[in-house]
Amino acid sequence: MKRVRRHIILGLLVVLGSAGAGQQTLLQGSEPDETRLVAVGCDTFLGSLGVNTHVDQGYSPQSYIQPLRYLGVRNIRDSRRNLSGLVMLHAQTGVRVDLLGSEVVEMTDAADTLARAGALLSIEGPNEPNNFPVTYQGQQGGGPTGSWTAVAQLQMDLYSAVKNNPELGTYPVFQVSEGGAETKNVGLQFLTIPTAAGTLLSDGTGFADYANVHNYVSGVRGGYGDNQAWQAADPTLNARWDGLYGNYGSTWKRHFRGYSSAQLEALPRVTTETGWDAATLDDERTQGVILVNTYLAQFKRGWRYTFIYQLGEGEGGGGNQGLFHQDWTPKLAANYIHNLTSILADNTPVASPGRLDYSIANARDTVHDLLLQKSDGAFELVVWGEQVTGDSNIVVNLGATYTEVKIYDATSGISPVRTLTNADSVVLKINDHAMIVEIR
Numbered sequence: 304m305k306r307v308r309r310h311i312i313l314g315l316l317v318v319l320g321s322a323g324a325g326q327q328t329l330l331q332g333s334e335p336d337e338t339r340l341v342a343v344g345c346d347t348f349l350g351s352l353g354v355n356t357h358v359d360q361g362y363s364p365q366s367y368i369q370p371l372r373y374l375g376v377r378n379i380r381d382s383r384r385n386l387s388g389l390v391m392l393h394a395q396t397g398v399r400v401d402l403l404g405s406e407v408v409e410m411t412d413a414a415d416t417l418a419r420a421g422a423l424l425s426i427e428g429p430n431e432p433n434n435f436p437v438t439y440q441g442q443q444g445g446g447p448t449g450s451w452t453a454v455a456q457l458q459m460d461l462y463s464a465v466k467n468n469p470e471l472g473t474y475p476v477f478q479v480s481e482g483g484a485e486t487k488n489v490g491l492q493f494l495t496i497p498t499a500a501g502t503l504l505s506d507g508t509g510f511a512d513y514a515n516v517h518n519y520v521s522g523v524r525g526g527y528g529d530n531q532a533w534q535a536a537d538p539t540l541n542a543r544w545d546g547l548y549g550n551y552g553s554t555w556k557r558h559f560r561g562y563s564s565a566q567l568e569a570l571p572r573v574t575t576e577t578g579w580d581a582a583t584l585d586d587e588r589t590q591g592v593i594l595v596n597t598y599l600a601q602f603k604r605g606w607r608y609t610f611i612y613q614l615g616e617g618e619g620g621g622g623n624q625g626l627f628h629q630d631w632t633p634k635l636a637a638n639y640i641h642n643l644t645s646i647l648a649d650n651t652p653v654a655s656p657g658r659l660d661y662s663i664a665n666a667r668d669t670v671h672d673l674l675l676q677k678s679d680g681a682f683e684l685v686v687w688g689e690q691v692t693g694d695s696n697i698v699v700n701l702g703a704t705y706t707e708v709k710i711y712d713a714t715s716g717i718s719p720v721r722t723l724t725n726a727d728s729v730v731l732k733i734n735d736h737a738m739i740v741e742i743r
């Protein structure tokens with residue numbers, strides 16, 4: 304269905320501020336303004352982008368320096384072994400670390416070290432205990448059929464240890480990933496167990512500040528269709544993505560009840576793994592466009608951080624999900640992400656983002672947009688398509704005449720593909736990837 308879309312704030316959930324400072328300000332449910340939309344700072348959007356690395360597993364952190372600089376993402380996800388390598392990566396590239404692990408004392412000690420170096424982003428509980436069982440206080444937890452009580456107690460104690468640590472108390476804690484696999488109702492489908500939830504752990508038990516899922520954009524059954532990234536990011540959709548609903552709404556293994564759909568929409572949330580396999584050059588292009596779309600769709604739909612799995616090919620197991628080949632030459636995905644972060648580059652927060660009166664005519668439901676703003680005042684309107692075949696010709700009406708409008712294509716480079724002067728509208732051909740309209 305085609306339509307003219309007048310943009311409003313409703314439905315946009317963005318968590319602003321520095322995670323290191325523990326700020327979690329939600330913009331949601333604002334009164335609709337039928338003609339204007341408030342921008343979000345480019346710095347805020349860029350601060351949401353992350354990638355998985357494997358310093359903990361013995362891979363050389365030095366080999367990551369140039370790839371991370373090239374990508375322009377600001378966060379990495381890794382574990383506590385080889386902390387000096389993580390501190391070095393922060394010093395060389397500016398990235399901060401989502402610290403992942405399943406040991407309470409060792410994790411808090413490591414987090415202290417990273418925090419003192421300015422390198423800590425967040426602390427995350429056990430990774431996929433259904434696939435990687437844990438042992439805590441002599442009890443085994445997780446696995447496909449085992450008890451999840453030990454997992455819940457570990458996460459509870461980790462959260463308490465962080466929040467009661469004067470050095471770490473303001474840093475966010477991410478929930479266990481794949482909590483939807485719990486075999487008994489220990490309550491991991493909640494950040495804090497509410498009253499009368501009927502869980503094995505008591506009401507009021509706190510686990511985390513952010514829900515955490517591995518909603519791989521590729522889906523649990525594969526395939527590539529229209530609105531792939533947009534649907535994977537849907538907080539209430541119960542479909543072929545391992546999403547928020549199946550882990551926090553109704554758990555996917557035993558269907559323990561969690562949050563309502565309305566609560567899921569507002570739930571602070573992160574994705575610590577998503578990705579796409581690309582073994583051939585044709586696959587590489589698809590990987591590239593869909594991962595850029597994923598970063599955009601996730602942010603637009605309220606995910607505070609999104610970490611792609613993974614930086615380097617072959618480091619975390621089989622498959623071809625790396626953004627770089629094993630010789631560290633970039634795949635197309637790395638190039639496209641580099642283009643996006645270079646075009647939007649800005650390291651200064653926008654204290655009071657502006658509003659732009661714009662509308663999009665002839666837009667299919669596969670066309671999406673995100674209004675950003677640089678600290679110098681320029682608007683960056685990102686319009687991306689998730690239409691697997693064919694094109695959509697759209698008109699972006701800017702609501703006023705602007706001296707200079709530049710159009711960028713995230714798949715073609717960091718220079719504009721077109722420049723308009725004294726323009727009040729822009730005609731775009733949209734298909735499966737992102738275009739950026741810079742308005743001054």
